Amino acid sequence: MKVSYYPGCSLEETAAAFDISVRKVCDHLDVSLEEVPGWACCGSSPALKMDRLLSTSLAAHNLALAQGQQVEEMVIPCPFCFRRLLSAQQETQATPETREAVQEAIEAELDDSLKVHSLLGFLRYTVGLEAISAKVQKPLQGMKVLTYYGCYLVKPASVTQYDDPEDPVSMDQLLEALGAEVLPWDFKTECCGASLAVSKSETVCELSGRIIREAAYREADALVVACQLCHANLDMRQTQIGKLHGTKYHLPIVYFTQLMGLAFGMPYKALGLGRHLTNPKEMLKSKGVLQ
């Protein structure tokens, strides 16, 4: 199966571990990812905050680039890029004036032909649990994990139209298909502080701190994420958060695609697992996932 692939800026730089594991896992599932030729930034949160037309135009520019790929479906791992591209499609369909202004800015005609998927949604619903479990060689038995979806994948529901915005289950089902035990909790879509990562790190420490504290209380072996910004906030700030709480946390934060890769029998390093600040190696060894 051939799909258009839009990695987004972070996956090219600080979240390369996500990109590496996505490509490996998709390849293993016979999904051929065709990178959008010459893709650009979707505008992310700064464009969305500062300039509506710029934000919609940058996202639509990428939709127009993908139109030339002659594929019907587009897969996006980054939840914010996913929401922005999908939203640009909806905004330009809903309002003729917006469509006209955007098409003028990007000097291209939009044909609305693409079906935009989040990577998680694509793997869970299009590839499906059956195809995924058929590839499992090393079930993640004995691993107790918490799933953390963050905001942008599911909210606002009017845009993403994906899963339940308060209690999503798609990642839970996917990890259960890999043999892991998924623990229940109420923090699946609580905010980690998102784009305040650098400019208001104290707010991030407070918000991500609530998530880490709850995950530690639930005695999870790992927190599994689907977003590189959530990953950055929860992984990189964990030492700082521990200091604020007067304790030391050691909660591995991993991408769901990395756990898929491990269950498919791929080596630890090839999935970028050695790049996280919260080292998951000891935990994986203690669970028998790694030798």
Place this chain on the structure above:
Amino acid sequence: MFRLKGKIEEKAFLDQVMERSGQNLLECLQCGKCSGSCPITSQTVGGPRRLIAQILNGMQEQALKDPTWWYCVSCGTCATRCPVEINMYAVSTALCEMAAEQGIEASEKGIHLFEELFLKSVEKNGRLREITTVAAFNFRMGRPFADMAIGTKMVQKGVFSPFAMLRKGHRDSRVNRIFQKIRQQQKQKA
């Protein structure tokens, strides 16, 4: 919901926010579900319910200086839970654009600077150069060694190489042109 009091131009402010954002703020029930759900509402950041109340009551100056919309991370929680489906981050964008047009100084300088540097990087390179942008931000904020411990660990783990900052970006002229085209459109409108 809008109470007929105050000056005529104050009603104009409400109309402008509603038109730009596409959100019918007159439907707001002031129920407070948004602020109760909002991750960034705090003792110092008023939150969406209060911000809507300011707009409905024509308090233009307060609304355009309110830190709420600078802090807004567009998580979409309020929009998901709002009984009348007001999309608050669309309101944030409207207020941000209006404040910029009126030359009102950003109430949250740090957040503003980061977002500006981010877009500059995109305009220049077509894609964001993350590490370079973060380094530029910390330098401009007068704290060049902020998060040095995290940065050092990232380099050790091979997350990024400090030399990557020296390489040139992609330089995507098409993206640069989109920025210019939009500036043209906005000039014509004004």
